[in-house]
Amino acid sequence: MLADIASNLSLGLSVAASPEGFLFLVIGAFLGMIVGLFPGFGPAAGIAVLIPMTFGLQPTIAIIMLAGIYYGSMYGGTITSILINTPGESATVASTIDGYPLAQKGRAGPALVMQAIASFFGGTVGVVLITALAPSLANFAASFGPSEYFLIIAVGLLMLTTMMGDNKFKGFISALIGFAIGTVGVDVMSGQQRFTFGSPELIGGVYFVAVAIGLFGIGELLHCVYNGQHRQPTKRLRISFRDKEFWPSKEDYYESRWTFWRGSGIGFLAGVLPGSGATLGSIIGYSVEKKVAKDPEKFGKGEMRGLVAPEAANNAASAGAMVPLLSLGIPGSGATAVLLGAFLMWGLQPGPLLIVNDPEFVWGLIASMYLGNMILIAMSIFAIPLFVKFLDVPYVNVVPVIVLLCIIGAFAINASIIETWILVVSGLIGFAMKRYGYSPAATVLALVLGSMAEETFLQSYIISQGTMNLFWERPVSLVLFIVLLAIVVLPIVLALLVRSKSAREGLSNKV
Amino acid sequence: MKKWFAAGLLILSVAYTAHGLSTLTLVTSSGRPAAGFFPLLIGLLMMISCAVNLLGDWREESAQRRSGIVPRHQADPEAEAKADALGVDAHGIDGGQDYGRDVLIVFLYICGFVAIMKPIGAFLAMVLFMLAFLFTFNRAHVLSNLIYSVALPGFLYGLFKVLLNASLPISPFGF
Numbered sequence: 001m002l003a004d005i006a007s008n009l010s011l012g013l014s015v016a017a018s019p020e021g022f023l024f025l026v027i028g029a030f031l032g033m034i035v036g037l038f039p040g041f042g043p044a045a046g047i048a049v050l051i052p053m054t055f056g057l058q059p060t061i062a063i064i065m066l067a068g069i070y071y072g073s074m075y076g077g078t079i080t081s082i083l084i085n086t087p088g089e090s091a092t093v094a095s096t097i098d099g100y101p102l103a104q105k106g107r108a109g110p111a112l113v114m115q116a117i118a119s120f121f122g123g124t125v126g127v128v129l130i131t132a133l134a135p136s137l138a139n140f141a142a143s144f145g146p147s148e149y150f151l152i153i154a155v156g157l158l159m160l161t162t163m164m165g166d167n168k169f170k171g172f173i174s175a176l177i178g179f180a181i182g183t184v185g186v187d188v189m190s191g192q193q194r195f196t197f198g199s200p201e202l203i204g205g206v207y208f209v210a211v212a213i214g215l216f217g218i219g220e221l222l223h224c225v226y227n228g229q230h231r232q233p234t235k236r237l238r239i240s241f242r243d244k245e246f247w248p249s250k251e252d253y254y255e256s257r258w259t260f261w262r263g264s265g266i267g268f269l270a271g272v273l274p275g276s277g278a279t280l281g282s283i284i285g286y287s288v289e290k291k292v293a294k295d296p297e298k299f300g301k302g303e304m305r306g307l308v309a310p311e312a313a314n315n316a317a318s319a320g321a322m323v324p325l326l327s328l329g330i331p332g333s334g335a336t337a338v339l340l341g342a343f344l345m346w347g348l349q350p351g352p353l354l355i356v357n358d359p360e361f362v363w364g365l366i367a368s369m370y371l372g373n374m375i376l377i378a379m380s381i382f383a384i385p386l387f388v389k390f391l392d393v394p395y396v397n398v399v400p401v402i403v404l405l406c407i408i409g410a411f412a413i414n415a416s417i418i419e420t421w422i423l424v425v426s427g428l429i430g431f432a433m434k435r436y437g438y439s440p441a442a443t444v445l446a447l448v449l450g451s452m453a454e455e456t457f458l459q460s461y462i463i464s465q466g467t468m469n470l471f472w473e474r475p476v477s478l479v480l481f482i483v484l485l486a487i488v489v490l491p492i493v494l495a496l497l498v499r500s501k502s503a504r505e506g507l508s509n510k511v
Numbered sequence: 512m513k514k515w516f517a518a519g520l521l522i523l524s525v526a527y528t529a530h531g532l533s534t535l536t537l538v539t540s541s542g543r544p545a546a547g548f549f550p551l552l553i554g555l556l557m558m559i560s561c562a563v564n565l566l567g568d569w570r571e572e573s574a575q576r577r578s579g580i581v582p583r584h585q586a587d588p589e590a591e592a593k594a595d596a597l598g599v600d601a602h603g604i605d606g607g608q609d610y611g612r613d614v615l616i617v618f619l620y621i622c623g624f625v626a627i628m629k630p631i632g633a634f635l636a637m638v639l640f641m642l643a644f645l646f647t648f649n650r651a652h653v654l655s656n657l658i659y660s661v662a663l664p665g666f667l668y669g670l671f672k673v674l675l676n677a678s679l680p681i682s683p684f685g686f
Binding site: 052053055056085086087090091093094096097100167169170172173176177179180183187189190192194195218221222225226227228230231279280283284286287290300394396397399400401403404405407408409411412415417420421424427428431432434435436437438439454457458461462466 | 512513516517520524527530531534535536539542543544545546547548549550553554556557560561563564567568584586587588589590591592593594597598599600601603604607608609610611613614617618621622624625628629633637640641644645648649659663664667670671674675676677678679680
């Protein structure tokens, strides 16, 4: 098995380390750092907006560049979390809790270096685990039928929507909106037109890229305007790696030695599980680290472990999320949903057969992630002064860049003004969703997986002759069905238990 | 506004279901699910969940009005809700003013940009959008605004039209 992995990786390296592959990997990683750096502009938006710029490239090189943007943004997003208490994207919200207090204590340099090392560690552990797991999972998934695929999609979407705290319901509605948009166009089973209102442009369905760019690109941009980013004065920050105080102390490394591993393990698992993603991974990573610490009172006041845990976790999660994408063809987060859209645009169908049919692509992508992490740690430490300079650019000058890229990019794909209007409307909806606690990621995920969900559901229905017993007759289906039921029922049971417990306590207090 | 957005979603879900029911076949002659089956399922779920959601938002806003307590402006509501669910306090990034009026202005400029793109061409539309935006939000820097408003559209037009050979609307002047 190890020999297989070695030969596959050397095949992948021949693609990723080719002059063209390496050049676009560096460009992707660099752009990813910048995408992460600008608050509110996350990896999903970055990938969606920059998809049209990869038109002239070979599919493998284009995906290597887009993947570089994806994991590169995790590195860049923390710089603003630490320096100005403004997370570059959702997955780095947890990094502000201890990152910013560290900077306030005058330890911005060590915090930036430790986040880079944690990101590298988490990212590399994640890629090593992809290398080991993706082919095995693909082999296992080759036996999956429609019922298993439908249940995986349902579990993924339910997890994404139920992991949203107070906003579970809004997450569920967000996913339903995605499914509803996905039903526009011709029905694959019967050929009947649905919700096209006689428009020939809608026969092929609502184009996913326009919706994704709108929800993530314009939506997040409007949310940043709402938060007042465009009215913020320029932050003149100066960081130099030549300063003595720039480097972390031995205690920083020593105290965080297990945090790297815990954060990476938790993050990777969160990434692999469909629907949880890097944001949740980083928050769980932080929460667990605080719980296992002997001195939890230090957290929130500038504790290095409180920064290392979410950073290792969000990078490991971004790698982990590639496992279900590559082996099952099912994205686990908004950003990987956009990546899936890019795969499909390039004619690549992710799933168990992708590794068999297109090993150069899959292993090229995996190998590029090893190289990408090395490039990113070097950039994150030695080019930090350069990236910090980007924060000198006022956000008011960044807004038009994003708007023009979104509009021109969306129009350029199919030269369609209707799609451009769909983008604008999606942008407004995306803003309202973000503002009122809905989940644009759930919408995009459901939109991408909508037709697959419908197809597999109907296939299962037809195969089981309307009895639906296919969902619990096969062993894998049965396990997934139990997980699905647990996700739905457990929170209700727990809530009822808590309510009855508090009622009992209230009664005993009265007595 | 939160409850109005929730109400809008409820109206849309009712319209979606009603349109689906009136135009699509639910079951084939052989009793199998047809094109309208899945949309009906989604529509029903949407109507129920949007109605419950609207009720919740309505109650929340009424409670806020009664108590007079205005919630703090949240920077990232979704991520913060996830953190709350796990007992992690991530609200240190909250607070500050909100700029709803600016959102409306930017959105109207974007709509204007898309509306004029076909008749006057992508390049001129980009320039006009940038001039409008920068002279609204960055008035103090007249010269740099002018240069930036021509340079960025020029660069992007060159990149998409010349380098990537993308099809962009052309103005009556030929660019």
